[in-house]
Amino acid sequence: MRSDQLDSLFAALADPTRRALLQRLMVGDASVAQLAEPFQMSQPAISKHLKVLEHAGLVSRSRIATSRYSHLEAAPLKEATEYMERYRRFWATTFDRLDAALAVFQSHEATATDEPTKEQPND
Amino acid sequence: MRSDQLDSLFAALADPTRRALLQRLMVGDASVAQLAEPFQMSQPAISKHLKVLEHAGLVSRSRIATSRYSHLEAAPLKEATEYMERYRRFWATTFDRLDAALAVFQSHEATATDEPTKEQPND
DNA sequence: TCCTTCTATAACTGAATAGTTCTGAAAGCG
DNA sequence: CGCTTTCAGAACTATTCAGTTATAGAAGGA
Known part of the structure; x- marks a missing residue:
């Protein structure tokens, strides 16, 4: 979409x-x-x-x-629901993202090597 | 919500x-x-x-x-997704349209500000 | 055709929104 | 303490939005 x-x-x-x-x-x-x-x-x-x-x-x-x-x-509501479902899945299944985020932050590099972007919404 | x-x-x-x-x-x-x-x-x-x-x-x-x-x-996305899931139910199954609609109406999404306001309780 | 009904458009107002620049406050650092 | 960094708030502008009233247009009915 x-x-x-x-x-x-x-x-x-x-x-x-x-x-x-x-x-x-x-x-x-x-x-x-x-x-x-x-x-x-x-x-x-x-x-x-x-x-x-x-x-x-x-x-x-x-x-x-x-x-x-x-x-x-x-039908558009289906699209929107699927958009938000991606965030829901992320929120429901990820427990250590804060630690990972802080590790990335402390390395002063924006490249997320530990958690690839498979769960990211496209927009 | x-x-x-x-x-x-x-x-x-x-x-x-x-x-x-x-x-x-x-x-x-x-x-x-x-x-x-x-x-x-x-x-x-x-x-x-x-x-x-x-x-x-x-x-x-x-x-x-x-x-x-x-x-x-x-978490708010979870709430909003559930809101739209009611429409998805309508969209998915054509037979229980009225049931789904009644579920939405009874879910009290509409508050005093956006509730349709009848002027006369005449009937 | 004339008239009625139903809806869209035009023109306007006031409020909200998205952006800017400039400034000030909060929290560490030398 | 004074300085720097990081961010938020103030003030302003331009645009969009939600509502109004008045009017025009589309489709049928008498």
């Missing part, structure tokens, strides 16, 4: 209104009016949030009559 | 510089100068990014002499 895709994906998830919209879309596809109904927010504000979600790939949209229905696309 | 915690966590992950800092910290703890070295960015800028990561709970800090070492804390 490209870095700017992670940018827009995490940025999209960083807003509580947008997370609530995703939750709502798990129940099923919905029009803008249906999505806006629970919020004390104007319709254009919801349209903007949907645009952000669409740009992040989390939502796809289609027209039915005059309405536009949003559909949840969870 | 509270909603504003997810806000700051996802917002922290939405920046490529901060993700690179996290990746660097997987090699081992590092001082601000060591973290800033690969970037074409001023030292205060890196300090600000570290502050964001610290506020998101992704990094803890300690002093060694005049340096301040950053340490990767992956």
Whole structure:
């Protein structure tokens, strides 16, 4: 996954209104009016949030009559989850990384010869 | 996990510089100068990014002499991964969509600030 | 066609963000 | 003690973002 895709994906998830919209879309596809109904927010504000979600790939949209229905696309969340899983695995399985890090630090060399970068995320 | 915690966590992950800092910290703890070295960015800028990561709970800090070492804390990523796992469940199995959705709704992710607010308890 | 409904866009405001430079504070060292 | 190193904070700028109201456009229904 490209870095700017992670940018827009995490940025999209960083807003509580947008997370609530995703939750709502798990129940099923919905029009803008249906999505806006629970919020004390104007319709254009919801349209903007949907645009952000669409740009992040989390939502796809289609027209039915005059309405536009949003559909949840969870594949990007799979990517993001896998991104974070790499950190989880590192955190769960490594116990002596501080000692190793200090050893590397004291050698005044940034080359990590003891712990190769097999567990590192790519971005 | 509270909603504003997810806000700051996802917002922290939405920046490529901060993700690179996290990746660097997987090699081992590092001082601000060591973290800033690969970037074409001023030292205060890196300090600000570290502050964001610290506020998101992704990094803890300690002093060694005049340096301040950053340490990767992956526990918040575990929380966020579990949050997104609920969407993965939806994405993986199409049959229990409603169950997954109800699980998300009942998980009380939405707090008073981002809970959709009904105006009238009329029905 | 005219009218209604639904949604997007335009234009604007205020707040937050990412970066800069300059300065000051904290902790060792000579 | 004075000096150096390392980092954080202040002050400032430019950009982005989240929201508003007002309006325009797209698609159907009467």
